[in-house]
Amino acid sequence: MTRRKRPLRRCIGCGVSQPKKDLIRIVRSPDGQILSIDTGGKMSGRGAYVCPDGNCLEKAFSGKHLVRALRMSHIDEKVQRDLFTRLQRMTESCKLCGGE
Template identity: 40%
Template sequence: MSTKKTPLRKCVVTNEMMPKKELARIVRTPDGEVIYDPTSKKSGRGAYLTASRDVIEQAKKKDILSRHLKTKVSSEVYDMLMAEIDKENK
């Protein structure tokens, strides 16, 4: 019997292929709202980030999510994302 494949996704900042569970998914919903999606099941355009403060700060500095989600991403979204990542890593 074969083992199940681990789904891989690419981080939009580091361009590294990593297991989906190690990444944070940010979604632009059909309404145009940008939210953090811990379940990876919400519909909309998604982007994956490595779940670390350094990568999120780098994405904020270069405004990478705005490019990938094709909408303006406010700094509050990045701050909320950092808070969520800190909460999950405890």
Template identity: 40%
Template sequence: MKQKKIPLRKCLITGEMKPKKELIRVVRSKEGEVSIDPTGKKNGRGAYLTLDAQIIEQAKKKNILSSQLNAEVSESIYEQLINLANQKNGHS
């Protein structure tokens, strides 16, 4: 039986290729709205980050999402990402 191919994506910060399920996608719509895309299926320009609070903090410091998505990324997006990372890693 042929093994199913696991879709890999690259984390913007670490540069590591990881299975799509281990990363979180942040997407910019045609209208320029930036949102978190937990399903990975929204239309628009996507950028992937490892779901880890430290990595998200690094992305925030470097403002890497804004430059990758060519859009303003609000503070609330980073807060939501950190909350998701903390939930995933068992912190609340």
């Protein structure tokens, strides 16, 4: 077993597997009402991953990808919009600081 293998997760936008640390994790609270952005990768709960990329974000939120990835039947429109705005801001700041 090699220890150099990094955990990969699939982006719900483009469907490409990427190293977990390069993706943004969206976590569903146990009661399913709150969706948070897990920047440290430490939050528990069912998560979905998306690239820090505007196109991926739009894809992830335009279809049923997010709902399905989080095993939810429905996400409140306002919750979804809030989350999208926050994620968008994160991807913008990532570009500004050169990705690190």
